[in-house]
Amino acid sequence: MRELSFVKIPAGVDTADLKAVSEFLSQKCDTHKVDNTPWPEQFPYKPEVSFSGAHDGKAVYLRFDVNEQQILATNTEINQEVYQDSCVEFFIAVDDESYYNFEFNAVGTCLGGFHDAERDYRLHEDLLSGITTLASLGEGPIDKPVGGEWNLTVRIPSGVLEQHSGFAFGGNGARANFYKCGDNHKTPHFVSWNMIEFEKPNFHLPEFFGKVTFE
Template identity: 40%
Template sequence: MISFCCPDPFSYPMKQLKIPFLSSLNTDFSLDHIDLQLNKLPPQSLDYLLWSEGSYKPEVCFRIGHNNTCIFLKFTVMEDHLRMVYNQINDPVYKDSCVEFFIGIENDSNYYNLEFNCAGTCSVGYGSNKFDRKELPSDIIANIATQTKLWRLNGDFSYCWEITLMIPVTIFIHHPDVNLNGLDCRVNFFKCGDDLPQPHFLAWNKVGSEKPNFHLSEFFGKALFLAEQETLLPN
């Protein structure tokens, strides 16, 4: 078991992410089109393997943009095992092959956790820590558009899967007036699979904790949603 001698957030690196404004994307586009546009953005890797006894480490990256009314997010995962048992909103998808996006808006000490298994099943909560989570209503979560792709590999890993997401800002029901243009946020991105044959925990920004716990917002990185005039859609 990996342990940390000093879980001080100030002793750990804090990544910073600039999220581009994708001016030509809107909710009228198909997820196939959004997928292609996101592929033009630079990938961000989940480099930190946490709380693992072995060296097994899936390869995971994400691409992210926005158009003020929606966040567009795509994960690409290569791993040896797949699990997609859960198929109802707010099921414990973290036990399956799962990717996660945590976001704290501006100075709010609470944050949202958005979790998706490789079948596209979603769970969303809001609160201040791991034990203070309030599930969002199913009809709100259902507004997140998802598309998944899966195929077998012949290389270092057995499977590759991708999930493309269109997340409307209306998901953030505790911030009804949120405006993404120029918005500062605290974020982290994760990959896990608690009930897989090789459990693992990957993070974009390093988490300093002796026990598995993604819900430590003091270890989130920083993100700035660029305003329209600050960014252009990739060619």
Template identity: 40%
Template sequence: MKKLTILPIASDLTGSHNFNQLSDLVKDLEWNTLEYSNWSESYPYKPQVRFKIGYTQKALLLQFDVAEEQLRGNYAEVNQNVWEDSCVELFVSFDDRQHYYNIEFNLIGTGLIGYGTPDKSTRNRLSAAEIETVQAFSMIERHSGTDRRWSMIQVIPLAVFKFNDTSDLKGKKIHGNFYKCGDNLKNPHFLSWNKVDNPTPNFHLPQFFGELIFG
């Protein structure tokens, strides 16, 4: 199991922000790679993906940096099938992987957030109003070459994790995984930070979450 320390960021995140301001806030955090191309025999294409994550008293700050051959952002309404687009995801559990949140955003900032157990019949989506409290800032680089590069910074209010106590995160150990997918891209792919050992594509397997510690 991989382990990652989420470091604090000295900001209260009050007021409005833009991509560059948030990028400056997380500039000293360490990049981590999505090194596992799960199910590579069936889905051999592997884009380059890395992420960094920090936290304040009020929010998580999560940045993804992606280089891939095709960009797709077809879904514009919350809780639509964003995993079919160019999509980055955080799955996180605060109760030792009994329940977990899946936070999924496509490259144009459309979000989907669910909560429950791995049994899909127990899972529910958060409301559109709750999901829209997550701020998503995207930057897309257009240049010649085979890969297109895009980056996203998400400000995820701790209030999103409404079924858990997030009032004092320092020193707390939780579990989670980070993903990149694109089910309806010309070359579908399923990348993860912590390896998912399952015969078919499935990110909803908390037994393969890594360990996250709030520093």
């Protein structure tokens, strides 16, 4: 199982400015590769993907850097099927009974959900609108058969974790996984940070999440 730590963003960085946060994540934080191909026989293609992260106690900040063969971002409304596009994903469990999924395409469109033994639903659009993004490719839509590099920085406030209203990132731990996919790409792909051992593509398997510490 992979493990990582997210540092607390120092007071000198303006967290209201995602561009400043993105530069901090890129220049001052550890970079982690999303480099596992759990289903190599059926889906061998592995784009270049990495991420870095930090927190300010009230929110987690992530920057994804991607280099891939095709760039696709046709979904531009909250909770649309962004996993069909060039998509990066962050799944997090703050207890042993449930988890959240946050999925973003290359222009920052978000799909979010909550899952436990009794509930399986998409988070409300009003709640997800509290997530802010900064996409190097702008707002889209994009259908680019020739790929290249792009990056996406996101801010996910703790309030979006609506079933865990008392959770604060600072000083706590969680389990998480990070993914890159593109279901509708000319070369579909499914890659993960922590390895998944399952017979077919499925990211909704919290038993394969890695460990994340928020310093």
